[in-house]
Amino acid sequence: xxxxxxxxxxxxxxxxxxxxxxxxxxxxxxxxxxxxxxxxxxxxxxxxxxxxxxxxxxxxxxxxxxxxxxxxxxxxxxxxxxxxxxxxxxxxxxxxxxxxxxxxxxxxxxxxxxxxxxxxxxxxxxxxxxxxxxxxxxxxxxxxxxxxxxxxxxxxxxxxxxxxxxxxxxxxxxxxxxxxxxxxxxxxxxxxxxxxxxxxxxxxxxxxxxxxx
Amino acid sequence: xxxxxxxxxxxxxxxxxxxxxxxxxxxxxxxxxxxxxxxxxxxxxxxxxxxxxxxxxxxxxxxxxxxxxxxxxxxxxxxxxxxxxxxxxxxxxxxxxxxxxxxxxxxxxxxxxxxxxxxxxxxxxxxxxxxxxxxxxxxxxxxxxxxxxxxxxxxxxxxxxxxxxxxxxxxxxxxxxxxxxxxxxxxxxxxxxxxxxxxxxxxxxxxxxxxxxxxxxxxxxxxxxxxxxxxxxxxxxxxxxxxxxxxxxxxxxxxxxxxxxxxxxxxxxxxxxxxxxxxxxxxxxxxxxxxxxxxxxxxxxxxxxxxxxxxxxxxxxxxxxxxxxxxxxxxxxxxxxxxxxxxxxxxxxxxxxxxxxxxxxxxxxxxxxxxxxxxxxxxxxxxxxxxxxxxxxxxxxxxxxxxxxxxxxxxxxxxxxxxxxxxxxxxxxxxxxxxxxxxxxxxxxxxxxxxxxxxxxxxxxxxxxxxxxxxxxxxxx
Numbered sequence: 099x100x101x102x103x104x105x106x107x108x109x110x111x112x113x114x115x116x117x118x119x120x121x122x123x124x125x126x127x128x129x130x131x132x133x134x135x136x137x138x139x140x141x142x143x144x145x146x147x148x149x150x151x152x153x154x155x156x157x158x159x160x161x162x163x164x165x166x167x168x169x170x171x172x173x174x175x176x177x178x179x180x181x182x183x184x185x186x187x188x189x190x191x192x193x194x195x196x197x198x199x200x201x202x203x204x205x206x207x208x209x210x211x212x213x214x215x216x217x218x219x220x221x222x223x224x225x226x227x228x229x230x231x232x233x234x235x236x237x238x239x240x241x242x243x244x245x246x247x248x249x250x251x252x253x254x255x256x257x258x259x260x261x262x263x264x265x266x267x268x269x270x271x272x273x274x275x276x277x278x279x280x281x282x283x284x285x286x287x288x289x290x291x292x293x294x295x296x297x298x299x300x301x302x303x304x305x306x307x308x309x310x311x
Numbered sequence: 312x313x314x315x316x317x318x319x320x321x322x323x324x325x326x327x328x329x330x331x332x333x334x335x336x337x338x339x340x341x342x343x344x345x346x347x348x349x350x351x352x353x354x355x356x357x358x359x360x361x362x363x364x365x366x367x368x369x370x371x372x373x374x375x376x377x378x379x380x381x382x383x384x385x386x387x388x389x390x391x392x393x394x395x396x397x398x399x400x401x402x403x404x405x406x407x408x409x410x411x412x413x414x415x416x417x418x419x420x421x422x423x424x425x426x427x428x429x430x431x432x433x434x435x436x437x438x439x440x441x442x443x444x445x446x447x448x449x450x451x452x453x454x455x456x457x458x459x460x461x462x463x464x465x466x467x468x469x470x471x472x473x474x475x476x477x478x479x480x481x482x483x484x485x486x487x488x489x490x491x492x493x494x495x496x497x498x499x500x501x502x503x504x505x506x507x508x509x510x511x512x513x514x515x516x517x518x519x520x521x522x523x524x525x526x527x528x529x530x531x532x533x534x535x536x537x538x539x540x541x542x543x544x545x546x547x548x549x550x551x552x553x554x555x556x557x558x559x560x561x562x563x564x565x566x567x568x569x570x571x572x573x574x575x576x577x578x579x580x581x582x583x584x585x586x587x588x589x590x591x592x593x594x595x596x597x598x599x600x601x602x603x604x605x606x607x608x609x610x611x612x613x614x615x616x617x618x619x620x621x622x623x624x625x626x627x628x629x630x631x632x633x634x635x636x637x638x639x640x641x642x643x644x645x646x647x648x649x650x651x652x653x654x655x656x657x658x659x660x661x662x663x664x665x666x667x668x669x670x671x672x673x674x675x676x677x678x679x680x681x682x683x684x685x686x687x688x689x690x691x692x693x694x695x696x697x698x699x700x701x702x703x704x705x706x707x708x709x710x711x712x713x714x715x716x717x718x719x720x721x722x723x724x725x726x727x728x729x730x731x732x733x734x735x736x737x738x739x740x741x742x743x744x745x746x747x748x749x750x751x752x753x754x755x756x757x758x759x760x761x762x763x764x765x766x767x768x769x770x771x772x773x774x775x776x777x778x779x780x781x782x783x784x785x786x787x788x
Contacts, residue, residue: 237465268490275427278431291457297450
């Protein structure tokens, strides 16, 4: 089972780098939705005795992250009529390199962490840390409001991966609540991005600088 | 009972969504607030009326924060009716629904005895309050809402990671992982120390973002500056207190695990950083609503410092949650009135508020004196008690630095406030037709009265509740 799990996690890591290395917002959204859907499969791989509610939650996670949220974002993207992240704060190649360094660091760091015996040899912890870092890199270095939302989604994915360590014991209602919050959050944020677009004729967050000291 | 506290405001929110009249809808806010306060009072006086659910329970910490939020919301709700009548051309459906929904979610935060559930509730407060910040529909308010949503969501995401770390700290030691607070407290001494430390750092950053501790406070001046005054009042008294309560729960677990010394250093660091940043930005601040936001950053810093000192300062810290919440209500509501009358919140335009708005001007001044810790108001007692705690604990440098920062803040805030209330309005200013009426002044007067009473004489039930909570924080179930 561990091989399947680690295989999925390697793809997740590759998707991290892909989302750092493209300027087409559409591609980033697709990469992140693929990542979200893949993560939704993990419970079926790691958990031997899935109960019906657990299956339902996993299916909901796949549907939300893989289908619903990307659709909302693509819709917002079409409304805003933008395609590319122009001139991010640091170039695409440096972003990938930074992402790769973060991934290597996470692998090293995770090997130092005290882990429970059943989690040794799985890539869950390093992938989680690397994905959280990737989310932060996107959040900090990209200026388009919508790309920042994607960064937030990647960050959430990283946290979700860590949650997989606890899947045997976390009450489902909490996971459901977290998913629901994520969905509503993205929904609200997309509405706001639309308003930003209308009010400033751009989704560039560098225009949001009137409020400062 | 606990369910009713959450369900009743939610039900009123649903009613508010379906009422077509823009003029009568705001009256649902006081309705929800009165119902909420009565339920709270009933639950406080008859603790046996609890539903006995393990996930929802009013613990000794909640007994302090829930009534404060309820009273603050009640007075703010009447004020909100006055404000919404004044601007009755603007559709207020979303505003009313979100505000009552917000009351429900805040109750959920206070009542939840499960870190996961509490996390969900705090995240939800971010979502329901975003439309409130955006109420004025100006480009600036969009900007403020965007920053609030993004920074708030990222912060709260880190808190989720911290919550997972906390659960893992028990899994690592072979204990059945749980997020129920009672179980965590019981198992606290056996939790894995390194995971617990990491969890605390993430939770401090996460909930600290929501509280507005520096350096994660950057959303606060924008959001408080652009949101209507009544929203600012509920934010700085309600949301921040809820986030602080979350931090208190985590503190309690770490303390029970015997990690008090480690977390105390972090709390003191963040607390002093917040007070310093707030002091620096308050000096020469030209926007009086942003100034109030920095004052909120400062007081969150005071709470963190009080918690960091711990032991003898805990009583004052918990009391400060109450006095700060109520005083912030006075300040934001009176500042809202001044903003409405002058259509400006810059001290370049706003002078002579005392003449133009005798009540609001005087209340703004009194609120300033109260929040900076002048006697005979409530915050004086709580700040003095924290200072006393610092000296009792033998932390003389901490206490001295704390005093110095209070002085800096007093001077910085004072110069701005005095420019607003004193002098004559320049002739260039076009006053709006706003006149002080009973709905927009009376709640502020009552809040101020509460702050004054707390400074002169703390009612014995409150003292008992505070002692209970301090005892609760020091012990384990």
